[in-house]
Amino acid sequence: MTAVPFTHVAETRNWLVTLRRYLVFSAIAHLLWEFAHIPLYTIWLSGAPGEIVFAAVHCTGGDILITLSTFTIALLLFGRPTWPQTQGPRVLLAALIFGVGYTIFSEWLNIEIREAWAYRDLMPVIPVIDAGLSPILQWVVIPTAAYSYALGWWPWRQRTLEATHG
Known part of the structure; x- marks a missing residue:
């Protein structure tokens, strides 16, 4: 039996399945990231445990809305009817730019203007x-990992597929 090319597997992926995988992965990863980096904010020292949990969950909700917005805008601007088979890198790059751009604005607004949160040393x-x-790394790492997961762009997947079909 011949090896099935990895691209064939990605080409058969339905756009809705890809989108669902991206969003679910993103939501879980953002929740984990929020809990992991909350000690870098002053709430870690000043907040009660319930306030800390609420802050992480609340921020994750915002992250999910940002994920939906940035990815939708990226798809509207750069997606094609053949997505996710084509335009994958362009859509990801746009989502990264929009996500990082919004994060820079949000951090400035909430730290400098609103003083809604503050960084620790x-x-x-x-x-x-x-x-x-x-927060900047969060909006580079998570969308990239989520997109890789959604499209099956994992280095070990190709070897696994070749081994099982070879």
Whole structure:
């Protein structure tokens, strides 16, 4: 039996399945990220346990809305009827740019203007934009990992598919 090319598996993926996988992966990953990086914010020291949990869950809700918005805009601007088989990298890049751009704006607005939250000294801050490294990385790492998962772009998947069909 011949090996099934990995691209054939990705080409048969339905856009709705891909979108669902992206959103579910993103929601779970954002929840985990929020709990993991909350010690970098002052609420970790000043908030009661219930306030900390509420903040992480509340922020995850916002992350899900940002995920839906940035990905929808990316699909509207760069998607094609053949997505996800085509235009995959372009859609991902647009979603990353929109997500990071919104994050920079949101961090500035909520730290400098509204003073809704604050960083602890532990938070690495990116010079010039004065945004925390963790929230910026969150909007690079999670969408990239979610997109990879949704499309099956994992390096070990190709070897597994070839091994099972070979």
